[in-house]
Amino acid sequence: MNYLLHIVVMINIYIILSLSLNLIVGMGGMMSLCHAAFYGIGAYIGTLAMVNWGWSFFPAMFLAVIGTSLLSLIISYPSLRLKGDYFVLGSLGFQSIVFIILYNWVGVTRGPYGISGIPTPNIFGFAIRGLPIWFVFSTMIMLACLVLIYLIMDSPFGRTLKSIRDDEIAAGSLGKNVSWYKVRTFALAAGFATVSGMLFSGYMRYIDPTSFTIMESVFILSIIIIGGAGNLQGPIIGAVVLVVLPELLRFLGMPDAIAANTRQVIYGLAMILLIRWRPQGLLGNYNFS
Secondary structure, rough: OOHHHHHHHHHHHHHHHHHHHHHHHOOOOOOOOHHHHHHHHHHHHHHHHHHHHOOOOOHHHHHHHHHHHHOOOOHHHHHOOOOHHHHHHHHHHHHHHHHHHHHOOOHHOOOHHOOOOOOOEEEEEEEOOHHHHHHHHHHHHHHHHHHHHHHHOOOOOHHHHHHHHHHHHHHHOOOHHHHHHHHEEEEEEEEHHHHHHHHHHHHHEEHHHHHHHHHHHHHHHHHHHHEEEEEEEEHHHHHHHHHHHHHHHHOOOOHHHHHHHHHHHHHHHHHHHHHHOOOOOOOOOOOHH
């Protein structure tokens, strides 16, 4: 039972991550490969506030959301000039820079040693401990983020963002400030990614830079591509499928090393087939072709 609850907690974390990336990719039409950077920045800012300054979980989360959203300007402003493949390379460069900083700034992040003993969240003196409590807590946070992202997507802001995705020149000719919408989209996505980072650090009670690598960004983008983008159900089903798949492989009795490689092969094959035969993913509205 605890094993299943652990899987659900991880699914909740990746649903928030994939829905937040969906704002950039599915709603804004910008193929980003730096989402794990926002995920990691948020986790580290919140964790350092709790460990070094003694802050509780929610004030630390608030600080991390603000800090990560501001740092997202580093990639969002260049995105105003970079298009297509150039933007993908720019986001990849940002991801690499963030990982290098997290790994080498040992005096602050403790580098490859990681940060352990992260305090558990507290709600009015009630500590979030144990898998059943974490299942309820993470599900509530995920649902709150789901509602907020739904309201964003269904708002005039969301509809304008879709119009920019479909025809940026036409949207600009109608008086829409394209640059401002892109910057706000990155800030919002980074803020929601921070929530996932805080959940991950609080749940694991340990973080290190290897959880926020380029491969993690590729994995989150794979969720969007396979599940589908431009709506809510695509990222959700993608997160469920890609988080559960490695666990299913374990039941086949594969050694861990082989199972990990097999998982990557399956991800790659699924992405190739979907891009060829169903570019919008399993349940998406946005056509990646």
